[in-house]
Amino acid sequence: xxxxxQPSEVTAVEGAIVQINCTYQTSGFYGLSWYQQHxxxxxxxxxxNGLDGLEETGRFSSFLSRSDSYGYLLLQELQMKDSASxxxxxxxMDSNYQLIWGAGTKLIIKP
Amino acid sequence: xxxxxxxxxxEVTEMGQEVTLRCKPISGHDYLFWYRQTxxxxxxxxxxxxxxxxxxxxxxxEDRFSAKMxxxxxxxxKIQPSEPRDSAVYFCASSSTGLAGxxxxxxxxxxxxxxxxxxxx
Numbered sequence: 001x002x003x004x005x006q007p008s009e010v011t012a013v014e015g016a017i018v019q020i021n022c023t024y025q026t027s028g029f030y031g032l033s034w035y036q037q038h039x040x041x042x043x044x045x046x047x048x049n050g051l052d053g054l055e056e057t058g059r060f061s062s063f064l065s066r067s068d069s070y071g072y073l074l075l076q077e078l079q080m081k082d083s084a085s086x087x088x089x090x091x092x093m094d095s096n097y098q099l100i101w102g103a104g105t106k107l108i109i110k111p
Numbered sequence: 112x113x114x115x116x117x118x119x120x121x122e123v124t125e126m127g128q129e130v131t132l133r134c135k136p137i138s139g140h141d142y143l144f145w146y147r148q149t150x151x152x153x154x155x156x157x158x159x160x161x162x163x164x165x166x167x168x169x170x171x172x173e174d175r176f177s178a179k180m181x182x183x184x185x186x187x188x189k190i191q192p193s194e195p196r197d198s199a200v201y202f203c204a205s206s207s208t209g210l211a212g213x214x215x216x217x218x219x220x221x222x223x224x225x226x227x228x229x230x231x232x
Contacts, residue, residue: 033218042202042225043154048218087154091219098144098167099219101154 002026002092004102011108012078020073020105022088030091032064032071033099038084046073046086075107083109115224117203123230129191132227134203135184142206144221145178145188149199157201160186193231200226 004024012018024032031050035043049055049064049071061074075082085104092100116135124130136143145157158168163180171178175194180186190197204221 031218033220035221042223043221044223045218045220048220050218098156098159099221103153 002094002100004088004090004100006086006088006102006105008103009106009108011110014078014080014109014111016078017074017076018078018107020075020086020107022071022073022102024069024071024088024090026090026092026100028091028093029066029069030093032062033089034062034073035087035089036084037087037104041084043087078109080109080111083107115203115205115222117201117224117227119227120225121228121230123232124193125232126194127192128231129189130193130197130229130231132188132201132203132229134186134188134224136186136203136205137207137222138184140205140207140222141183142208143180143186144204144206145186146202146204146223147199148202148226154202157188190229193229195231198229198231200228202226 004022006022033048034046036046037043047055047057047062049062052064052066054061054063059076064071073086085106087104088102089099118133141162144159147155147157157170158178159166160180176190178188202223204223206219206221208219
């Protein structure tokens with residue numbers, strides 16, 4: 001079946017770098033997106049990878065390897081405000097190309 | 112733009128009552144999505160519309176759930192009768208491009224509303 005797998009929780013220290021992984025199994029491949037959701041908030045779009053390689057947006061970067069069906073979100077110079085859940089998402093042909101979502105990774109940042 | 116606007120933000124009701132959730136998408140966005148989020152099941156797509164027409168409602172859990180989009184600026188999700196297991200956060204989202212055409216097309220970026228937290232007692 002179609003699925004995206006992410007770790008349920010990751011812990012890191014303020015100022016450090018953390019990587020959140022996502023492996024996917026979808027019908028066809030149409031790109032991998034990342035969303036951030038703070039507790040009590042709504043998911044907000046962070047980044048997108050349509051092709052292999054690294055996409056950088058400030059402190060956040062996202063990487064994709066289509067041959068490995070794998071991607072990751074890299075957060076640098078962690079700040080306490082980065083404490084949130086991070087979701088990977090990908091369109092799925094069997095779902096009328098709508099996004100299917102990973103279960104989310106809760107990022108806990110310690111001072 | 113004010114973003115996607117949802118109401119109510121919080122709703123507490125008793126089992127058996129009718130619940131109506133409302134959504135105003137971003138002007139110009141042709142796609143509107145209703146999602147439900149729970150700890151157990153994560154984010155689930157319930158239904159989506161394109162140009163006010165329901166395209167895929169396969170995620171609607173039961174006949175107790177219905178959604179309408181009478182015009183481009185308004186949609187409702189109704190639960191009748193409500194049950195405790197319907198307790199969740201319901202998100203509305205809108206997008207200008209509903210389908211991802213491939214790696215060169217770009218992301219299907221969804222803009223979410225703040226959500227409606229429903230508690231059914």
